[in-house]
Amino acid sequence: MTEDPRGFGIYIHWPFCKAKCPYCDFNSHVRERIEEEAWRASYLKELAHYAALTPGRTVSSIFFGGGTPSLMDPATTEAVIDAVARAWRVANDVEITLEANPTSVEGAKLNGFRAAGVNRVSLGIQALDEADLKFLGRQHNQREALAALDLAAGTFDRFTFDLIYARPGQTPRAWEKELARALTFAADHISLYQLTIETGTMFEQSHARGDFVLPDEDAQAELFEMTQDMLGAAGLAAYEISNHAKPGSESRHNLTYWRYGDYVGIGPGAHGRLTLDGRKLATRQHRAPERWLEMVAAQGHATRQSDTVPIEARIGELTMMGLRLAEGIPLARFEAEAGRPFAACLDPARLRRLHEGGFLETRDGRLVATDAGRQRLDAVLGELLG
Structure with a gap:
């Protein structure tokens, strides 16, 4: 089959954290004990289920998200990467990202x-201010954050990190100073x-x-x-609203999302989008970790929903994702998704306004969004999509 230039991604959700951050609405859970061998086996089973549905695809990216995937045993990471390589073709320049917190x-x-095969790490730094790290509920301090950035730079050719700003009481001068310090560590990508x-x-x-x-x-x-100026x-x-990169260093996995490409979602609560026989399927796995394990053991996967996305919803999703990008959306993509010309996809009066x-x-x-x-x-999409 002809390869989709938007790529084909595999998302692996690790749902566990040491503590729940007060700002976080992701599907993450705190557990005293994790049977990692059972988790490893279940990931491989669910991967095999989706590989059977998507034969002949070439994987352009693998993303371990969470939760906190750096709590995972690297042996589990390696087993998943090896299973992906057995189940699908893998691009020579495949991007394999793992999210990590900067605790020691x-x-x-x-x-x-x-060593397991990860070639890009994403660090959840979030702040370089001690008081704000505590406010945000982070488990690391400033010293650990800076040490992790140095370690990532010495370990991986590609790495990125996140910062949260517009925090309570944060002044432009304080943010300017903090961001300037962060930029001394930034290589080719920052969120x-x-x-x-x-x-x-x-x-x-x-x-x-x-x-x-x-x-x-x-x-x-x-x-x-x-922030944009600095x-x-x-x-x-800014290749996307919240993501900045040097040319060629954009997150390939996230670009697949924003370009409305296909991706498999594995693990508790993971979402996926798959085009099968001309239909776009929205998949969602069961959210609760223990129930997810039970379902995978019983039937080889824990898919709670696998629904055809109607044409109007495809247009909406394509628009909401694509307008986040500085590059915008090719008009031809609307016709490919909807089977009708761009002029018949969006309301012309709303577009004109x-x-x-x-x-x-x-x-x-x-x-393109200016x-x-x-x-x-959010306001633009509300007006455009009604």
């Missing part, structure tokens, strides 16, 4: 993950997220009680613009 215990395992209050998190409760106040909209905009000057262009407002552009055969549009993308 996890940092000491980076060499083991590299920067504004702090948001997610439903169901500990922060949702404490924020509602008035325990802390986020910067107002004007302050957030000033911090965002400062990253641009450092040669790390957003073009006239300076939030969207159509250029070089692509629909800088102003990407800064207000």
Whole structure:
């Protein structure tokens, strides 16, 4: 079959953390004891199930996310990577990323993950300020964060790290100083997220009680613009709203998501998108770790949902994901997903208003959100998709 230039990814969800961060709404759990051999065997079973559904594909990326995958035994990581290579063809330049926290215990395992086949690590630094690390519920301190960045740089040719900004009380001057320090460690990629209050998190409760106040909209905009300017000057262009990279160093796995390519999701709560016989399937695995293990043992997978995505929903998903990217969406992609011309995919009056407002552009055969549009993308999508 002709290979999809958007790639084909495998996502592996490790659902365990040492502690639940108060801002996090991911499917993560704290357990005193983990039967890792059972988890290893279950991952391999679920991989085999999806490999049978997607024969002949070439894997361009593998991503170990969580949770905290660096709590995993590197032997489990290696077993999964080997199983992927047996089940599918693997690109010569396959990107294999593992998310890690910068505690000293996890940092000491980076060499083991590299030996297992991981060639890119993503560190959850989140802040370089001691007080804010505690506020964010992180298990590491500033010293460990900086040591982990040095270790990652010496262990992997490619690495990235995350920072959260627009934190309570954070001033532009303080963020400028912190970001400048972070950039001395950045190699070719960095992710920067504004702090948001997610439903169901500990922060949702404490924020509602008035325990802390986020910067107002004007302050957030000033911090965002400062971030864009500093990253641009450092040669790390914003290829996606929150992700910056030197040309050619973008996250290949995440680009598959944003370009609305296919990917398999393995592990508790993992989502997938697969195109089979012209249909786009949305898959979702059972969220609860113990129930997921039981289901995989009983039937070889723990797929809770495998639904055909209707045409209108495909258009919506393609739009929501693709407009996050600086490159935008090829107009031809709308026709490929919907089976009808671009002009018949989105409401022309809404498109015209957003073009006239300076939030969207159509250029070089692509629909693109302008800088102003990407800064207000939720509002733009609300107007565009109704």
